[in-house]
Every structure is written in structure tokens, then in C-alpha cells.
Amino acid sequence: MAANSFALPPHPKIAKGKKLAVIILDGWGEQIDDQYNAIHVAETPTMDSLKKGRPDTWRLVKAHGPAVGLPKDDDMGNSEVGHNALGAGRIFEQGAGLVDSALKTGKLFQGAGFKYVQEAFPEGTLHLIGLLSDGGVHSRLDQLQGLIKGSAENGAKRIRVHFLTDGRDVLDGSSLYFVDELEKTLKEVSEATGSDCKIASGGGRMQVTMDRYENDWNVVKRGWDAQVLGEAPNKFKSATEALKKLKEADPKVNDQYYPPFVIVDEEGKAVGPIVDGDAVVTFNFRADRMVMLAKALEYENFKSFDRVRWPKIKYAGMLQYDGELKLPAHYLVSPPEIDRTSGEYMVHNGLRTFACSETVKFGHVTFFWNGNRSGQFSQELEEYVEIPSDSGITFNVAPEMKAILIAEKSRDAILSGKFDTVRVNLPNGDMVGHTGDFHATVVGCATADKAVKIILDAVEQVGGIFLVTADHGNAEDMVKRNPKTFEPVLDKNGQLQILTSHTCAPVPIAIGGPGLPENVRFRRDLPSGGLANVAATTLNLLGFEAPADYEPSLIEVFDA
Ligand SMILES: O=C(O)[C@@H](CO)OP(=O)(O)O
Numbered sequence: 001m002a003a004n005s006f007a008l009p010p011h012p013k014i015a016k017g018k019k020l021a022v023i024i025l026d027g028w029g030e031q032i033d034d035q036y037n038a039i040h041v042a043e044t045p046t047m048d049s050l051k052k053g054r055p056d057t058w059r060l061v062k063a064h065g066p067a068v069g070l071p072k073d074d075d076m077g078n079s080e081v082g083h084n085a086l087g088a089g090r091i092f093e094q095g096a097g098l099v100d101s102a103l104k105t106g107k108l109f110q111g112a113g114f115k116y117v118q119e120a121f122p123e124g125t126l127h128l129i130g131l132l133s134d135g136g137v138h139s140r141l142d143q144l145q146g147l148i149k150g151s152a153e154n155g156a157k158r159i160r161v162h163f164l165t166d167g168r169d170v171l172d173g174s175s176l177y178f179v180d181e182l183e184k185t186l187k188e189v190s191e192a193t194g195s196d197c198k199i200a201s202g203g204g205r206m207q208v209t210m211d212r213y214e215n216d217w218n219v220v221k222r223g224w225d226a227q228v229l230g231e232a233p234n235k236f237k238s239a240t241e242a243l244k245k246l247k248e249a250d251p252k253v254n255d256q257y258y259p260p261f262v263i264v265d266e267e268g269k270a271v272g273p274i275v276d277g278d279a280v281v282t283f284n285f286r287a288d289r290m291v292m293l294a295k296a297l298e299y300e301n302f303k304s305f306d307r308v309r310w311p312k313i314k315y316a317g318m319l320q321y322d323g324e325l326k327l328p329a330h331y332l333v334s335p336p337e338i339d340r341t342s343g344e345y346m347v348h349n350g351l352r353t354f355a356c357s358e359t360v361k362f363g364h365v366t367f368f369w370n371g372n373r374s375g376q377f378s379q380e381l382e383e384y385v386e387i388p389s390d391s392g393i394t395f396n397v398a399p400e401m402k403a404i405l406i407a408e409k410s411r412d413a414i415l416s417g418k419f420d421t422v423r424v425n426l427p428n429g430d431m432v433g434h435t436g437d438f439h440a441t442v443v444g445c446a447t448a449d450k451a452v453k454i455i456l457d458a459v460e461q462v463g464g465i466f467l468v469t470a471d472h473g474n475a476e477d478m479v480k481r482n483p484k485t486f487e488p489v490l491d492k493n494g495q496l497q498i499l500t501s502h503t504c505a506p507v508p509i510a511i512g513g514p515g516l517p518e519n520v521r522f523r524r525d526l527p528s529g530g531l532a533n534v535a536a537t538t539l540n541l542l543g544f545e546a547p548a549d550y551e552p553s554l555i556e557v558f559d560a
């Protein structure tokens with residue numbers, strides 16, 4: 001596409017030239033205000049002041065289900081789909097739904113990606129690696145089951161599953177149930193097709209394999225050792241035994257943090273290491289936490305850890321995880337084609353952008369924001385700053401995370417005058433919320449609120465505009481509830497069930513700052529507006545019309 005086709009007309013009523021700060025509070029939804037809402041319990045004077053008595057500049061937007069391209073209305077939001085929608089200004093059918101269709105129509109098994117891994121079936125084993133739950137954020141159990149069945153029917157004679165337990169997108173402790181379901185499927189498929197299907201290794205998602213943005217390669221290495229080399233300090237005869245015994249040995253261990261283990265036969269030999277001639281499919285559809293493993297499996301020249309052995313395999317991702325790196329080269333289902341994102345428009349219209357977060361969320365405001373594309377659109381016009389995250393800890397022990405540092409970097413970027421827009425992700429509500437530690441989450445949310453204040457003060461100083469929103473809910477709800485009454489649902493022992501996952505709650509969006517024209521307000525005729533409406537809003541605030549096919553802007557200029 002020629003560069004000038006990106007040229008945007010000036011907004012007829014909003015002047016260019018005001019600095020715009022876009023702040024994403026990760027995992028910050030709006031939900032019933034009670035003692036299980038960590039945001040409500042936390043001191044959040046800044047966010048409160050943006051809401052109270054300001055119906056023209058504060059509202060809620062949808063951040064889950066079809067509003068962000070997910071198949072069903074009870075699909076909670078997540079960072080990938082949330083930031084994709086925020087950055088791209090349109091709703092794309094996301095990986096979850098694309099895989100559903102490809103399985104339903106059977107196209108998945110006819111495509112080039114499957115044909116490629118199929119080449120290994122006559123001699124080799126098919127290994128399936130990914131997250132085992134029905135959370136629908138990174139993967140889904142029913143899709144894994146469909147893949148196992150379809151692969152066996154299409155010639156896979158030996159299948160080995162290497163699973164990661166969840167406890168983050170689903171309740172902690174549910175991994176035993178998912179392993180049971182998986183074992184049933186493996187048995188059924190073995191009986192029906194004669195294929196030899198087994199679980200080969202496992203481990204908790206935060207401890208094994210599913211790191212992201214290169215925060216801690218040890219996580220991926222632990223997985224590699226178990227999955228590829230068939231080595232782990234813990235060896236068991238079955239996955240159920242593994243989960244039970246590891247929990248007995250350390251009651252504090254949870255689904256997110258199980259150590260790696262391998263399944264061994266009667267002689268103590270691993271039942272499914274990955275060897276030359278095998279095929280591998282990473283069955284997560286979501287990109288961020290599969291990219292590191294994809295690099296380890298695919299790159300000949302790889303230095304991030306010692307692989308000891310690099311098997312010659314046919315490897316495909318469920319999706320292609322990185323469109324810019326073309327990683328992996330082979331994939332079963334084509335990812336959504338998220339093109340012409342707002343970041344790309346900004347570059348073509350000469351706008352200078354500063355984007356910043358800490359490592360664990362850095363890719364959210366860069367990679368996800370730009371439609372799962374790594375790197376910048378323009379070295380000259382864009383500066384992306386990553387603040388190193390703590391690694392090797394759970395964030396309830398350091399719930400402040402790097403929020404204040406992120407805010408200070410952003411403040412400096414705003415005050416430098418070098419940028420037209422600054423976008424940041426403040427991680428606390430989400431990352432601490434995922435630990436299920438209520439009090440730590442309260443501290444995290446209070447810190448995020450302070451960080452917002454630092455940025456808004458800088459906006460004030462330069463006469464700019466701010467837009468504060470979130471990518472999905474998390475910290476506003478820390479217990480499992482009845483979706484209709486919102487009453488907590490107790491477990492069979494009468495205990496509250498801690499909710500570590502995201503939610504289906506809407507998220508707040510607020511605009512303001514001295515540069516916001518007085519006659520600009522949120523429209524009232526878009527009650528079901530969602531995250532995809534934000535990109536057009538930001539382009540308007542920068543003084544441009546949004547591209548015609550973007551979801552409509554949330555703001556209007558009224559006659560004073
Ligand atoms: O940690 C993650 O991978 C997900 C939850 O599975 O959270 P987020 O979408 O906020 O990144």
C-alpha cells in the first residue's frame with residue numbers, strides 16, 4: 001500500500017498539536033463495589049476523581065466476548081484481544097474462533113501446516129505442547145481434544161501430550177479435572193484408531209514454558225528439558241499421580257506453579273522425549289507465551305539457553321505467533337490479519353510516539369498493540385522503552401511492580417516535548433490480581449493509581465490531553481461469584497473460591513486534561529461501545545479523522 005493512502009484528513013473541529021497520553025490499566029474492570037473488589041478497597045483517589053460527577057468524560061466500555069473478537073459472550077477478555085482491539089480500532093475474529101471454525105469444518109487437517117507435520121507421522125511421534133484448561137485465553141481443552149482425534153484419524157500413530165497446568169484463567173486446583181478429561185480422550189482415541197496416545201510431561205504454566213517477552217528463559221528451559229530431553233527432577237507413572245504427589249510434597253504449590261515432571265514407563269524411561277523425525281504442534285492459539293518456545297524449537301542459531309540437543313522435527317504452531325518474524329514458519333490456522341493499526345497510521349501522519357511498560361507487559365503496548373507485529377513501524381518516529389520486570393518471583397511479594405518507574409519515564413517523555421503521544425501499560429491490577437492475593441492486589445491497585453497521577457500531572461504541565469482505560473477486568477473481582485446475583489459461590493467446605501482470572505466486566509474510560517476542548521464529550525448514542533472504539537477516539541483527540549472503517553469514535557463535539 002502506498003504510504004500516502006495512510007494520510008488522514010484533519011478533524012473538522014478538534015485542532016492538532018495537543019500532547020496525548022494514553023494509559024492502559026491492565027486488569028482493571030468496573031464491578032460491584034464490595035469487600036472482594038480490590039480496586040474498590042484500594043485508595044484510588046485519581047481514578048475516583050475522573051469518575052465522580054463526570055458523565056461527559058467517564059464511561060464504561062466492553063472488553064470481553066464478541067466486542068473483542070471472542071466467540072462467546074461469556075468469554076472473558078484478555079490482554080492479547082484487548083490490546084489488539086485498542087490498537088487496531090476494529091474487531092477481528094481472534095484465534096479462539098478461527099481455530100473453532102477450522103476444526104469444525106475440518107479445514108485444519110487439510111491445510112499446508114497440518115500436511116507439513118503429517119510428513120512425520122509414518123515414522124515419528126506427534127507431540128502436542130500447550131496450556132491445559134478451558135480458560136479460552138491461550139488455548140481450549142475442546143480444541144486440544146479435536147486436534148488429538150483429528151490427528152489420529154489422519155495418520156498420527158503415536159501422540160504425546162506435554163501439558164501446562166493453568167490455575168490462572170481457571171480456578172486453582174482444577175488441573176486434576178482437566179488431566180482426567182485429557183486421559184479419557186487419549187484412551188478413547190487410542191481405542192478407536194489404534195494410535196498410541198499418552199501424556200509425556202507436565203508442569204505449571206508460570207514455572208514451565210509459558211514465559212513471555214523474554215523475561216526469564218529458565219522457564220522455557222525447564223520445559224525444554226522435560227519435553228525434549230525427557231529430563232526433570234520429578235518422574236511419575238501418570239500425570240494424576242504427579243499432580244497429587246507434588247501437592248502432597250509441597251502443599252503451597254498451585255496449578256500455576258507446578259514444577260516440571262516427566263512421565264516414565266516401568267523401566268523409568270521417559271515415555272515421550274522429542275527426537276529427530278518427530279512432529280511438534282504448540283496448540284496455544286495465543287501468541288505471547290508461545291513465542292519463546294517457538295524460537296527454541298525453530299531457530300538453528302539459538303543462544304538463549306543450552307538446548308543440549310536440537311531435534312530435527314516438523315514443527316507447526318496452532319497459529320503463526322509473530323507476523324513480522326514469520327514465527328513459526330508453519331502453522332495450522334492462519335492468524336487474524338490485523339492490518340492498518342492506529343500506530344501505523346500515526347507514523348504515516350508524522351506523529352511521534354513513545355510506548356512504555358515493564359517487561360511482563362511490554363509487548364502489550366507494542367507487539368499486541370501493533371497487531372501481533374514485533375518491532376517499530378518507524379525507528380525515527382517511535383521510541384519503545386522496556387523497564388525490566390522482576391523475574392523469578394510472584395508479584396504479590398512486590399505488588400508495586402515497576403508502575404512508578406513506568407510513570408516517571410512517561411512523565412519525562414511527555415515533558416521532553418519530543419512526542420505527540422505517549423502510551424503506557426500499568427500492570428499491577430492484572431499481574432498481582434492473578435496471584436489471588438487480595439491484600440497485595442489492593443497495594444498494587446493503589447500504586448497504579450499513583451502512577452496515573454504522575455502521568456496526569458505531566459499532561460497538566462504541557463496543556464495536553466489524557467485518555468485512561470483498561471484492557472479487561474481482573475482486580476475488581478477476586479472471588480468466584482454467581483453471575484446473576486454477584487454473591488460469592490462457596491466451595492463444598494463453605495470457603496470462598498479465590499478468582500485469579502480475568503473477568504467479563506466492562507472497563508472504565510476517562511478523558512480529560514487542559515488540552516481537551518471544552519465542547520468535547522463522550523457520545524451518548526454508543527452505549528455498547530467497546531475497546532475497538534478507542535483507536536478512533538485517540539486519533540480524533542490528536543486532531544485527525546479516523547479511517548472510515550474503524551469502529552466509531554466515542555467522542556463528539558457539541559455546540560456550546
Ligand atoms: O498472564 C496471561 O498470560 C494472561 C492470562 O492467561 O493475562 P493477560 O491477558 O493479562 O496477559
Ligand SMILES: [Mn+2]
Nearest residue numbers: 026027079471
Ligand atoms: Mn491484560
Ligand SMILES: [Mn+2]
Nearest residue numbers: 027430431434
Ligand atoms: Mn492477565
